[in-house]
Amino acid sequence: MREELKQVDKEDKLLERQRLREKRIKKKMKLKKRQREEEDGEEEDDLSGSEGEPDAKRKRKRSKIYFHSDSDDSEKEEDKAGSASINAESISLAEQEELALKLLNSIHS
Secondary structure (H helix, E strand, O other): OHHHHHHHHHHHHHHHHHHHHHHHHHHHHHHHHHHHHHHHHHHHHHHHOOOOOOOOOOOOOOOOOOOOOOOOOHHHHHHHHHHHOOOHHHOOHHHHHHHHHHHHHHHHO
């Protein structure tokens, strides 16, 4: 009798897992469908608007900042960085600290 109850319990657990798995899959499918519909709606809106204006929801892609490295491409990276690269030996410690504080403040803002 006890073994029969264990067997029935195992079957019930298996059925419950399958039911929950199917429920999760259906929920995911609904979510993906809604996201696709929203994207399609946004694309239609984008086509009607001007291309010159960036979308407020989308983040702008920032240009990369290259720091000095030991790689062979360091000269190319310095050219890309332009005036953003600073030679650490040419400025004083106080100026370096000031720049570091400005950087930290801009990150936290």
